[in-house]
Amino acid sequence: MSMHKAVGVSVDAMIEDLRTLVEVESPSRDADALTSSAEAVAAVIESRLGGQAELVESAAGPHVHWSAGGEPRVLILGHHDTVFPLGTLERRPFTVRDGHATGPGVFDMLGGLVQAVHGLASLDDLSGVEILVSADEEVGSRTSRALIEERALACGTVLVVEGAAEGGGLKTGRKGCGTFEVSIAGRASHAGLEPAAGVNALIEASHQVLAIAGLGRPETGTTVTPTVASAGTLDNVVPAEATVIVDVRVESADEAERIESAFAALAPRLDGAKITVRGGIGRPPMPESASAELFALAGHLLPGLEGRAVGGGSDGNFTAALGVPTLDGLGAVGGGAHADHEYLVIASMAERARLVAGLVDARRPSPAA
Structure with a gap:
């Protein structure tokens, strides 16, 4: 096992590592592609920090775990x-131009991973530091959640290197989020000869969409948004089946309970229709109290930082819900997450790498008296 030696933060070196990761495509649910991606992430970590990164196999693809050894104290x-x-x-290759790096995943969140690794490489003492890079965050973290929670509880501090909020702010709070699938079973019939003999699942779905949309309470931060719907097979057949998918965001556990109870209580409006509900609020809310201490420390290290509560979820929701101090948005400064115009601001890379390093160093245990 090679030993870690502290080095300075080099933007050129970070860009090359970022290129390496971006050029290994890593779509969620593609286990083969994610295996190649995990190997590339592990190689970058090992080349910069020494030691050996473990590939933790899962049905979603490998998660990457690296530990410097010693008593756990910080989880990246x-x-x-x-x-x-x-x-x-192929359509949107990794490119560096006009102060921006572009390409699939540069902002969400390969840039943050590279910055964190290079920030850690600048420290003399990494004892107690761990890195955990999951393979299924974009699709709910179903195979990684238990490992994330285990390592978060062991380390006691979590730094999430998701992309920064707009303008470079840190993410001090997140809504809880989840997805519900409402399936409706009706009965098919000929739409021209005997439409009344059928039970129209599309009409039932229309009733349910309106009822579901009415569950939102924007004044308390709760949004309930039907996002995908499907129904029917042919233009002359009364639809026998329909499906509605709904995105939900909440700011409190009470609202999460209310929404889940409301979905469980959905009842059909048409005689003969049946409703089945799957899903739930998989990510609990991340309260701003979970980040308060770490955000204050970050503000001391980099004066002028703003903190923002945002609607999107991350794996930090899980760790904050456990009561583990968690600070999010420590990754790349940029924008366009999940979009073709995704970009990373190169001029901010070194500063953000040093911010992560400063936070890790500040969590070093005090010497024994």
Whole structure:
């Protein structure tokens, strides 16, 4: 096992490592692609920090775990899966131009991983530091959640290197989020000869969409948004089946309970229709109290930082819900997450790498008296 030696933060070296990761495409749910991506992430970590990164196999693809050894004290948390399908790189290759790096995943969140690794490489003492990079964050973290929670509790501090909030702010709070699938079973019949003999699942779905949309309470931060719907087979057949998918965001545990109870209580409006509900609020809210101490420390290290509560979820939701101090948005400064115009601001890379390093160094145990 090679030993770590502290080095300075080099933007050129970070860009080359970022290129390496971006050019190994890593769409969620593609286990083969994610295996290649995990190997690339592990190689970058090992080349910069020494030691050996473990590939933790899962049905979603390998998660990457690295530990410097010693009593756990800080967990650097990220993910290497992206939302972009294979072939995106050919259409939108990794490019550095006009102060920006572009390409699939540069902002969400490969840039944050690279910055964190290079920030850690600048420290003399990494004892107690761990890195965990999951393979399924973009699709709910179902195979990684238990490992994330285990390592978070062991380390006691979590730094999430997701992309920064707009303007470079840190993410001090997040809504809880989840997805519900409402399936409706009706009965098919000929739409011209005997429409009344059928039970129209599309009409039932229309009733349910309106009822579901009415569950939102924007004044308390709760949004309930039907996002995908499907129904029917042919233009002359009364639809026998329909499906509605709903995105939900909440700011409190009470609202999460209310929403889940409301979905469980959905009842059909048409005689003969049946409703089945799957899903739930998988990521609990991340309260701003979970980040308060770490955000104050970050503000001391980099005066002028802003903190923002945001609607999107991350794996930091899980760790904060456990009561583990968690600070999010420590990754790349940029924008366009999940979009073709995704970009990373190169001028901020070194500063953000040093911020992560400063936070890790500040969590070093005090010498024994």
